[in-house]
Amino acid sequence: MASVKRPALALTLPLVLGLVGCTEGDDHDGFSSEEWKVIQSLQPLATPAPRNPYNHRDQDPAVVKFAQKVFFETEYADAITVDGNPQGKKGDAGKISCATCHDPKGYFVDTRIDPATNSRYATSPALGTPGRRTTPGFLNDGYQIWAGWTGRHDSLMMHGTGVSVFVSNQLTLAHFIYKKYKDEYNSLFPDHPLDNALDPMAPDAARFPPVGKPKANAMAPDGPFEKLTPADQHFIFQFMYNMGRLWDTYPRALVTHDSPFETYAKGDFTALSPQEKRGLKLFIGKAACNDCHNGPALTDAGFHNIGVPQPGAPDLGRMADLATTRANIYNGAGEFSDDPEAGRKKLDEMPPINEAMNGVFRTPTLLNIAETYPYFHTGQVRTLDEVVAHYNRGGSDTNFSGTKDPKIRPLGLTDNEQADLVAFLKTLTGVVDPDLAKDIRPPAAPAPAM
Numbered sequence: 001m002a003s004v005k006r007p008a009l010a011l012t013l014p015l016v017l018g019l020v021g022c023t024e025g026d027d028h029d030g031f032s033s034e035e036w037k038v039i040q041s042l043q044p045l046a047t048p049a050p051r052n053p054y055n056h057r058d059q060d061p062a063v064v065k066f067a068q069k070v071f072f073e074t075e076y077a078d079a080i081t082v083d084g085n086p087q088g089k090k091g092d093a094g095k096i097s098c099a100t101c102h103d104p105k106g107y108f109v110d111t112r113i114d115p116a117t118n119s120r121y122a123t124s125p126a127l128g129t130p131g132r133r134t135t136p137g138f139l140n141d142g143y144q145i146w147a148g149w150t151g152r153h154d155s156l157m158m159h160g161t162g163v164s165v166f167v168s169n170q171l172t173l174a175h176f177i178y179k180k181y182k183d184e185y186n187s188l189f190p191d192h193p194l195d196n197a198l199d200p201m202a203p204d205a206a207r208f209p210p211v212g213k214p215k216a217n218a219m220a221p222d223g224p225f226e227k228l229t230p231a232d233q234h235f236i237f238q239f240m241y242n243m244g245r246l247w248d249t250y251p252r253a254l255v256t257h258d259s260p261f262e263t264y265a266k267g268d269f270t271a272l273s274p275q276e277k278r279g280l281k282l283f284i285g286k287a288a289c290n291d292c293h294n295g296p297a298l299t300d301a302g303f304h305n306i307g308v309p310q311p312g313a314p315d316l317g318r319m320a321d322l323a324t325t326r327a328n329i330y331n332g333a334g335e336f337s338d339d340p341e342a343g344r345k346k347l348d349e350m351p352p353i354n355e356a357m358n359g360v361f362r363t364p365t366l367l368n369i370a371e372t373y374p375y376f377h378t379g380q381v382r383t384l385d386e387v388v389a390h391y392n393r394g395g396s397d398t399n400f401s402g403t404k405d406p407k408i409r410p411l412g413l414t415d416n417e418q419a420d421l422v423a424f425l426k427t428l429t430g431v432v433d434p435d436l437a438k439d440i441r442p443p444a445a446p447a448p449a450m
Contacts, residue, residue: 005099027268038284043265044367044430045255048297053339054332055157055248057188058142064253066184067246069441071098076176077167081128086112096167098127101135104437107371108138108254122379126167131313134379137372139432140365143297144250149361149377151303152321154332154346160247161240161330169213170236171224173243174198180442189242195235207232221324229353237329241336256368256430264427272427278417279424287391288410289366298366298428305359306397307404308376314401315377319357325350359402370426384422390420 028036052058079093088095101124103111110124111226123130133149141147147159165173177185178198186193197207212224227231261280263271283289292300303318325331325347332343361377375381381390390396394410413421 044262053342054337056338063249067250072439072441102138107368109372110135110334133377139254150318150321156248157244158330160244164243171212183394192280227233259430260427275423279420282421293366299363303360304405306408309396319362389419439448
């Protein structure tokens with residue numbers, strides 16, 4: 001894991017006395033009182049993440065531990081479908097886990113090297129070829145209001161039901177959890193225990209085939225899932241919702257405190273260098289980064305078109321993706337939600353799909369930004385210098401979908417100012433709890449007795 005500049009262990013006595021005696025008119029390490037108020041408002045993680053009303057287990061440490069085990073599991077992964085995958089050859093099964101694309105040793109992003117570019121993958125390959133969007137971050141995700149690059153999921157809960165089977169399918173996952181984690185799952189979700197027909201030796205085992213998932217659309221032919229009884233389909237839907245709870249609860253525990261900037265915002269003026277302080281002044285001033293990167297996770301939790309060139313076909317972003325949000329059975333208004341009324345209210349407040357959403361993507365957190373490259377939804381940008389240069393020129397004028405946000409305009413930063421801003425961005429790296437990043441899964445499940 002990359003080293004993090006640690007804050008000073010203690011304030012010097014003069015500094016302590018200076019802080020105690022601060023008044024409204026005092027200078028704050030070269031910042032005005034108004035600037036210092038802004039800086040304090042940006043203190044990372046100063047307030048806890050909002051609770052998820054759709055998941056009453058969102059802070060349950062037992063769910064966190066269960067999710068941490070499943071996060072590292074590869075046993076249930078389907079076969080790799082293409083040659084050239086770094087995890088194995090085509091046809092290899094049981095090679096991919098959540099940790100493959102969210103490396104706990106690398107701030108939970110995909111740190112694998114793409115042999116074609118000799119650098120990190122722009123977009124991560126799981127079982128098949130890479131997609132068109134980069135792997136989103138995983139740390140401090142509890143501060144998201146809408147999940148994913150376009151907010152197509154109304155919470156991490158809904159998002160989690162999809163990523164639970166990113167490398168497999170619903171029936172295979174249910175069989176795997178039954179085989180290896182039945183007792184733990186049942187103790188966590190006693191109101192919805194696993195069906196004993198998932199045991200391959202059960203007399204009614206044929207109820208649940210080993211492989212199957214809901215068909216992609218109404219026009220597709222029925223598969224094994226559609227041949228389940230309505231009651232058994234409902235059981236699998238409830239099971240998947242509970243798996244979604246894992247990927248809501250685990251990220252909420254992964255907060256990264258103790259960045260140098262957090263220490264500085266708390267009043268330790270020794271935590272940043274002169275160059276980093278100049279970058280901070282630009283961040284809240286000339287560069288106006290805090291217009292969109294604000295709050296406890298340094299994101300406005302909103303969506304903007306920042307003029308990022310899109311390789312290949314145009315990506316319509318939020319305008320295209322929101323079409324599925326209301327229809328998803330796992331949204332906050334659905335029958336499996338712990339608070340459907342709150343879910344309906346949130347969906348009712350969602351604006352109708354319109355052209356202004358074309359090419360619009362979520363404002364990512366800046367916490368740990370120096371370690372979570374590549375950048376933007378395309379993953380084509382590799383360094384913070386390139387990111388700052390993009391904003392300094394006012395984004396691209398071509399090769400992106402939609403209309404740029406009016407805030408994206410040339411900034412007029414000099415080369416030295418751009419370097420200062422990059423230096424400040426590097427102070428936003430916090431510390432990952434090593435206990436939550438460990439592979440704690442038990443040994444592989446034994447084969448069933450014959």
